[in-house]
Structure formats: structure tokens, C-alpha cells
């Protein structure tokens with residue numbers, strides 16, 4: 051997996067690809083394999099949802115995926131294929147509608163590891179100040195831990211290592227699973243989250259392993275090799291592998307009547323091009 055060698059200090063990392071270029075989809079697929087994310091500028095006119103739809107079509111992502119948490123009667127207000135992320139004091143969603151920072155997480159709290167493989171965040175309007183999206187190459191950090199402290203890495207693979215519970219009002223649901231997983235081909239997937247949805251099961255794996263693993267990942271998430279802040283300009287989208295990166299957000303400030311506005315869509319598929327799709 052190329053992403054295990056990625057170095058987020060490379061200044062080319064956040065350079066946007068121009069979606070108008072004829073080979074933009076190929077470039078994006080290549081970059082996503084290399085780093086787990088890509089920034090793309092979509093200059094064509096049109097409503098935000100249509101831009102996300104053309105990106106998804108070019109990358110053969112299929113239709114947006116509705117996370118398991120939003121399939122309940124109590125949460126159906128959040129079940130749109132294209133979610134508007136902007137501050138709203140009347141809304142109680144802890145992530146979408148506030149201007150606070152967001153700690154490391156993967157999208158899809160109730161979904162199993164690897165189920166939601168791609169996230170697109172399209173920027174309609176940037177914040178007045180702050181609001182960068184943070185990316186953490188948790189997969190590469192895990193690969194490093196596997197080399198240096200295999201017992202700690204083993205604890206992260208335990209199917210009972212991490213429970214995540216909804217923090218939405220009125221709905222008490224959770225899902226337990228591993229923090230990282232390896233498939234038959236040796237490919238890794240991540241569910242690394244470190245926020246108020248998490249309950250860690252320190253009894254799994256070799257004694258002390260999960261404590262050491264968490265300390266390692268928390269330090270690694272501050273290492274500029276693995277961590278990057280991306281500030282999207284209006285008309286730009288961030289596409290990332292939700293099964294291979296963890297993400298978060300800096301807090302932000304809005305100007306009155308000019309709220310930061312992102313549109314988010316999730317996909318079960320991986321971006322692909324060519325004949326294999």
C-alpha cells in the first residue's frame with residue numbers, strides 16, 4: 051500500500067487538481083492511492099450537489115451511502131445524500147451544526163470498519179477564520195507501530211477494542227469493532243477515532259498493549275509526516291479515503307450572514323478509473 055510511505059510534509063500534498071483537465075479523474079485516483087486524499091478545484095458553474103455528483107461519476111463512486119446512524123426515525127433529518135455542514139443554533143447535531151473543533155474520527159459511527167470508503171467534502175463558502183479540515187494518516191502510523199511494538203498493534207486489531215456510541219440526543223446506539231483491520235490481500239483499514247463517542251476496552255490484547263497503542267497514535271497524530279491541515283477555498287472539494295485516514299476539524303468563526311458551508315457525501319466504493327470498474 052503506497053499510502054504507508056506517504057509524507058504529508060510534501061508541499062504538493064494539498065495542491066488542487068483542476069477538474070477541467072481531461073485526465074483529472076486519473077490524476078485523482080492515482081493521488082488518492084498514494085496519499086489517501088486529494089484536493090480538486092471544480093470551476094464549472096452549478097449547484098453544489100451537482101458538482102459532487104459529477105465528481106462521484108468521474109470516479110465511479112456510485113450513489114451516496116447513508117450511514118447506519120441516520121436510518122432511524124429519530125435521525126432521519128440527517129439522512130440526506132448530500133449533507134449541508136454549517137452552523138445552526140437551532141440544530142442539535144454535534145458535528146454538522148457547530149463551529150467547534152472536531153477530534154479525530156472516521157465517518158460512520160455505527161458502520162463496520164471499511165464500510166464507508168470514500169468521503170467528499172465540497173466547499174461552498176470558507177469560514178471567516180479557521181475551519182481547516184485535519185487529516186491523519188492513521189494507517190501509516192499503525193504500520194509503524196506494527197514494526198516497533200507488535201503487541202500494542204495487536205491490541206488495536208482486536209474486534210472488541212473500540213466501541214463508538216452516538217452522541218446525538220434521543221438515540222442511544224453503539225457499535226463495537228477493531229481500530230484497524232487487515233484483509234486477505236494484506237490491505238489495512240482504519241476506524242481510528244479519539245473523541246467523545248469512544249469507549250476503549252483496555253482488557254483486549256497483551257497487557258498494557260492498548261494503552262501503549264493509544265499513546266503512540268496520539269503522538270503520531272501530531273507528527274507532520276502523518277498530519278495535515280487542509281483549508282478548502284470555495285469551489286474546491288476534498289476527497290478522502292474514509293477507510294484509510296482519520297479526520298477532524300479546527301474550530302472556526304463565521305461572519306454574520308456568511309456562514310462556512312460544506313456539502314458532504316459518503317460512498318461505499320473506492321475511486322476507480324479505466325476498464326476494471
Ligand SMILES: [Fe+2]
Pocket residue numbers: 155156157297
Ligand atoms: Fe467527519
